[in-house]
């Protein structure tokens with residue numbers, strides 16, 4: 026049966042960058058990838074049409090798709106929506122939750138062609154290759170109770186950071202297996218000196234460890250992890266952590282590479298269904314100008330082929346095409362440097378297609 | 382009436398570094414600072430003697446002191462204590478809470494003599510001077526309910542992230558006032574696109590802003606803040622955020638400078654009573670070897686004189702002495718570089734005293 030891919034352009038630069046990625050997808054179909062591609066509305070774009078960030082129609086399409094390619098959601102246009110449930114971000118969180126996409130893989134890789142782009146000294150980031158495994162459907166993002174209410178004559182805001190053993194075990198296994206396929210080192214990040222929920226987190230990771238004897242498990246407090254990422258990022262192989270810490274650390278790690286416009290991500294559920302998106306945001310300041318970097322989105326297609334369609338050869342061909350374009354000195358503005366040629370979003374798409 | 386200073390050496394390198402800072406304190410007394418200095422036990426050191434990290438005697442002394450100088454607490458020796466309430470860190474959290482030290486000031490400054498020590502490129506950190514204002518007695522560190530319990534046949538861990546309007550307002554005012562004395566820019570960090578508690582946070586900051594018309598208030602999501610700190614740290618002047626985000630971001634910011642061994646911190650309550658401590662931890666791996674850097678602790682004394690004893694001249698003299706020692710090329714191992722002279726903890730103390 027022909028499987029489905031759903032493209033959700035979203036907001037800001039989302040439509041431009043997914044447009045280029047869709048061209049690559051079409052080229053993959055031409056090379057025999059048996060998929061049906063359709064589009065849907067998510068985030069602010071959906072709110073503007075339907076009054077909600079995750080319309081029922083989009084959710085239905087998402088559930089029916091094996092792979093979802095997302096651009097990005099959010100922007101100042103929707104920041105003033107009073108009802109948090111209607112904001113663009115809630116559309117994204119809704120897809121994650123409804124499809125059970127608990128396993129978020131965020132690679133932080135330094136491209137040899139772009140090592141100068143990092144704000145860190147070259148020797149600290151050359152060859153950097155970290156995989157951050159972030160739990161994506163639990164923790165404080167979804168914990169109940171939550172809200173703002175009146176207590177003793179003043180308003181109080183509250184959220185709940187909660188994990189069950191089974192949730193921790195599930196993401197722990199993803200991380201251990203990832204470490205087995207890579208450098209065999211797993212660092213679990215918590216705040217077990219202060220937060221009970223992360224004491225349980227640490228305990229479960231310890232309990233799993235003997236089942237993966239080839240993986241060396243270590244633990245680090247989140248504040249120290251933030252420091253160590255800045256000080257000596259190459260000490261890490263695979264990092265596993267909860268939703269909130271993962272949000273912060275994966276963005277910091279991505280920025281270390283100096284080329285956040287290059288980094289894809291995957292969000293998977295237990296059956297391998299997944300949503301794929303660039304690590305960067307919707308960049309409303311440059312939206313519609315044909316200058317955004319489409320490579321992270323194009324590389325998200327490669328990740329999709331690898332993790333959801335078991336098509337590693339095609340994935341590699343996309344990645345090699347991107348590498349070739351970089352070798353040729355083509356750069357969008359965000360990664361431009363002396364001696365390279367600055368190209369537009371569409372020209373970058375053209376170049377990758379030509380090299381594919 | 383003679384005011385009191387309590388020195389809490391704590392664990393790991395704590396005793397060595399506070400020993401050097403105490404010599405500076407004694408020199409200040411000799412120059413007319415009218416204080417009585419005593420010592421107390423906190424953290425693992427207290428646990429080993431009294432079976433608890435914050436003995437009643439220490440708490441009493443702390444309450445009676447105008448200024449508290451802390452080395453650092455914690456270490457692997459106590460990591461296996463089952464009862465979280467007995468761990469060294471809880472001693473520190475107890476002092477913060479019991480004395481109401483809600484206002485944590487964490488400067489991240491690049492010393493011109495040490496700009497090469499940063500893992501960031503020189504131009505990005507030269508002249509860096511950020512003040513992170515972290516709320517220290519609320520948020521998820523202290524929120525109730527918390528714990529680990531059985532639910533539906535499995536264990537679940539949970540913590541509560543909670544802030545009231547008055548708590549937010551109190552730390553907001555500290556931050557706005559700090560910004561007024563500095564570069565007049567305040568960036569409030571939250572996750573208002575996901576967490577209700579930080580929607581309230583943002584609202585209160587907005588409400589305060591008109592009272593400080595000379596300060597430019599901006600807001601940033603915590604994941605973006607972690608990125609921006611790595612990408613372009615000099616964009617920040619004063620940053621204000623909650624306890625957990627502040628823990629992570631202040632450590633990242635400290636590490637950006639490349640010389641976390643140089644950074645002091647202050648934790649103040651409404652009456653100016655304060656605890657002062659280096660930003661770095663107890664570094665158990667180098668404890669007792671006479672190699673730790675005592676400068677952050679010595680600079681914490683300067684901060685104490687400025688914020689709790691209204692003795693800015695004496696504070697400046699300490700800071701100038703530290704500057705002179707660095708100019709002379711003396712370095713402890715953590716900040717050593719080519720062409721400088723590596724000295725021990727005690728020799729560094731000697732040198733600062735001599736320059737004072």
Ligand SMILES: CC(C)[C@H](C(=O)O)[C@@H](O)C(=O)O
Pocket residue numbers: 099114117118272574575604
């Ligand atoms: C847009 C936002 C809700 C989201 C998150 O916090 O998870 C984003 O920052 C991310 O990391 O994918």
Ligand SMILES: CC(C)[C@H](C(=O)O)[C@@H](O)C(=O)O
Pocket residue numbers: 218219248455470473474628
């Ligand atoms: C030791 C620990 C409890 C403490 C904290 O998390 O507040 C430390 O990391 C700090 O930042 O002072």
